[in-house]
Amino acid sequence: MKLFAKYNRVNIAATICVFIIGSTGFYFVLQYVLTRQLDETLRVEQQEITAFVKQRDTLPVIENAKDQWIEVRPVAEMTKKASFRNANIYNPQEQEEETVRQLVFTIKAAGKQYEIIVSKSATETEYLLKLIIGIAVMMIALVLVFNYIINRTLIRRIWQPFYRTIDAIKGYHAGESLQLPQEKIDELRLLNQSLHQMSEQINQDYQTLKTFTENASHEMQTPLSVIRSKTEALFQYAERDEKLMQHLLTVEDATQKLARLHHSLLLLTKLKNRQFSTTDLIDFKEVIQKKIRERQELFESKKITVSLNGDITEKIFHPHLADIIVSNLLSNALRYTPAGGSINILQEEKAISFQNTAVNGSLDVTRIFHRFYKADQSAEGTGLGLAIVDEICSASGCKVVYRFHDLKHIFTIDFNMLT
Amino acid sequence: MKLLIVEDESSLNQGMTEFLSASGYICESVGNYRDALEKIDLFSYDCIILDIMLPGGSGLALLKHLKNDRKEDGVIIISAKDAVEDRVLGIDLGADDYLTKPFHFSELAARIAAILRRRNFKGQSIINAGDMQIDTSGMTVTVQGDTVELTQKEYQLLLFFVINKNKVLTKNAIAQHLWGDDMGFPDSYDFIYAHIKNLRKKLTAAGCTDYIRSIYGQGYKMQLA
Numbered sequence: 001m002k003l004f005a006k007y008n009r010v011n012i013a014a015t016i017c018v019f020i021i022g023s024t025g026f027y028f029v030l031q032y033v034l035t036r037q038l039d040e041t042l043r044v045e046q047q048e049i050t051a052f053v054k055q056r057d058t059l060p061v062i063e064n065a066k067d068q069w070i071e072v073r074p075v076a077e078m079t080k081k082a083s084f085r086n087a088n089i090y091n092p093q094e095q096e097e098e099t100v101r102q103l104v105f106t107i108k109a110a111g112k113q114y115e116i117i118v119s120k121s122a123t124e125t126e127y128l129l130k131l132i133i134g135i136a137v138m139m140i141a142l143v144l145v146f147n148y149i150i151n152r153t154l155i156r157r158i159w160q161p162f163y164r165t166i167d168a169i170k171g172y173h174a175g176e177s178l179q180l181p182q183e184k185i186d187e188l189r190l191l192n193q194s195l196h197q198m199s200e201q202i203n204q205d206y207q208t209l210k211t212f213t214e215n216a217s218h219e220m221q222t223p224l225s226v227i228r229s230k231t232e233a234l235f236q237y238a239e240r241d242e243k244l245m246q247h248l249l250t251v252e253d254a255t256q257k258l259a260r261l262h263h264s265l266l267l268l269t270k271l272k273n274r275q276f277s278t279t280d281l282i283d284f285k286e287v288i289q290k291k292i293r294e295r296q297e298l299f300e301s302k303k304i305t306v307s308l309n310g311d312i313t314e315k316i317f318h319p320h321l322a323d324i325i326v327s328n329l330l331s332n333a334l335r336y337t338p339a340g341g342s343i344n345i346l347q348e349e350k351a352i353s354f355q356n357t358a359v360n361g362s363l364d365v366t367r368i369f370h371r372f373y374k375a376d377q378s379a380e381g382t383g384l385g386l387a388i389v390d391e392i393c394s395a396s397g398c399k400v401v402y403r404f405h406d407l408k409h410i411f412t413i414d415f416n417m418l419t
Numbered sequence: 420m421k422l423l424i425v426e427d428e429s430s431l432n433q434g435m436t437e438f439l440s441a442s443g444y445i446c447e448s449v450g451n452y453r454d455a456l457e458k459i460d461l462f463s464y465d466c467i468i469l470d471i472m473l474p475g476g477s478g479l480a481l482l483k484h485l486k487n488d489r490k491e492d493g494v495i496i497i498s499a500k501d502a503v504e505d506r507v508l509g510i511d512l513g514a515d516d517y518l519t520k521p522f523h524f525s526e527l528a529a530r531i532a533a534i535l536r537r538r539n540f541k542g543q544s545i546i547n548a549g550d551m552q553i554d555t556s557g558m559t560v561t562v563q564g565d566t567v568e569l570t571q572k573e574y575q576l577l578l579f580f581v582i583n584k585n586k587v588l589t590k591n592a593i594a595q596h597l598w599g600d601d602m603g604f605p606d607s608y609d610f611i612y613a614h615i616k617n618l619r620k621k622l623t624a625a626g627c628t629d630y631i632r633s634i635y636g637q638g639y640k641m642q643l644a
Contacts, residue, residue: 221499222428225521229434235587243637301610
């Protein structure tokens with residue numbers, strides 16, 4: 001629900017409530033006031049009659065008006081107090097049924113007891129009441145409608161800069177500066193300022209981290225280069241010493257593994273930092289064919305048959321990362337397919353599957369994309385290849401899934417979410 | 420052939436200088452930006468081996484300076500940074516090649532030789548190595564006038580051996596030269612053995628002396644006078 005909708009809902013409900021309560025109150029107050037006014041005229045009439053009787057000890061001759069008339073009846077008992085009441089009676093003057101206000105009181109005149117009922121038509125009052133209430137309701141309705149329209153247009157306009165800010169944040173990547181306009185509204189300006197500061201902070205951290213990884217990379221690769229260069233120099237002396245040769249090879253292997261590990265970890269860090277932004281239209285079929293060609297002899301030496309089927313449309317992807325994904329999956333397949341096995345690559349409209357013959361059963365589905373996961377701890381390789389594939393996929397907006405089916409390991413890159 | 424080695428890590432610098440001097444190059448080495456700039460301004464080199472991160476400045480700035488002066492020196496960047504952007508930037512600025520640390524010296528030698536071949540295309544396209552004559556422009560090998568038919572991999576392998584003659588090359592170095600580093604090699608290097616066996620067979624069949632020696636099955640060496 002939008003903030004405005006929520007606000008509006010509460011606002012309208014509250015307004016309606018207030019107006020209903022107010023109108024009811026207004027109605028009763030008005031009715032009370034108008035009835036009091038009627039009662040006042042009736043009381044004046046009573047006073048006039050009482051005064052007349054007191055003076056002359058006889059009832060006055062009653063002249064009935066259109067909206068006011070008096071009935072006189074003899075009664076047995078006297079009541080002390082005069083009483084008001086409402087009634088619907090037949091008005092002989094107007095010759096129709098109408099609502100009246102009556103004042104009933106008793107009086108003694110010439111030794112006789114009379115009950116006098118003064119009736120006054122309440123039609124006028126009721127009409128006035130209806131009119132006033134009608135006008136009030138109309139006003140309320142108008143106020144509600146205008147309120148709604150004003151809120152709608154005004155609030156929509158007021159929130160415009162907010163949505164601009166949101167759009168700016170959506171397109172934000174660490175490493176670039178967040179450009180937000182200067183707003184006139186205090187709250188929005190504050191929001192933009194805070195966001196700007198935050199993005200500056202993020203940028204700074206990002207740059208620090210980037211520089212750190214680059215420096216760390218440099219600092220680590222340099223000693224590795226020295227070790228390798230010295231090993232290489234030593235090889236020249238090892239020609240006549242098999243033991244030395246073997247020791248040196250172990251050192252060289254370890255150095256190479258360390259270098260590879262280091263490159264992989266660095267790549268993972270960069271992927272986590274989203275340091276790859278340039279994209280291109282990539283023809284994955286071409287990439288796969290190239291990578292297979294490069295490894296042709298390696299496949300042949302293990303007597304592995306490789307097949308590539310289907311077609312896939314070009315995808316928007318980082319060219320280097322596309323290379324790495326395909327490379328890693330193929331290298332994995334090459335490493336873990338038994339001699340004489342087969343690798344099938346199936347291209348679909350929005351997915352590529354790499355299937356290879358398995359030696360043992362399924363791999364651990366929950367941990368397979370974890371860093372340093374190896375089904376066989378003694379295996380060659382860094383244990384980072386699949387973690388990198390996974391990380392590239394999530395950085396590029398697609399997904400990699402593993403499943404085991406029909407004695408085959410199947411890795412599927414799902415491009416469905418990719419535009 | 421004159422080379423300039425710009426690398427601040429002294430042991431690495433020294434290692435490269437020794438290795439490349441032994442390969443017959445005249446090497447000069449510097450360890451910081453200022454010295455490198457001075458050398459570049461004063462002399463010209465066939466190839467400059469350039470580290471990017473240098474005390475006092477960036478190797479890329481040196482490269483820019485070099486290209487602004489329209490110097491013809493070949494440049495190979497050696498860097499610990501594997502960042503694709505840096506690689507692309509380096510090549511865009513006019514570097515001939517980019518090698519990520521750590522690398523095999525034999526690989527560096529092969530890359531330098533390739534740059535030099537490209538640069539001095541006309542005069543230097545024939546390499547004489549013992550009984551063999553390698554024409555790098557036509558990628559053909561002749562032994563005593565007869566052409567030896569080699570596959571592309573065998574040719575690359577032979578060239579790698581000739582450039583790094585009299586040096587022990589490990590299987591790792593050979594594999595990386597022929598297939599690159601990201602291949603995920605099977606646990607054995609049998610396929611290298613197969614290539615070398617075929618190469619030796621073809622060369623000896625053409626009447627060439629067998630110069631390639633196996634070092635305890637762990638490495639190889641081409642023994643050339």
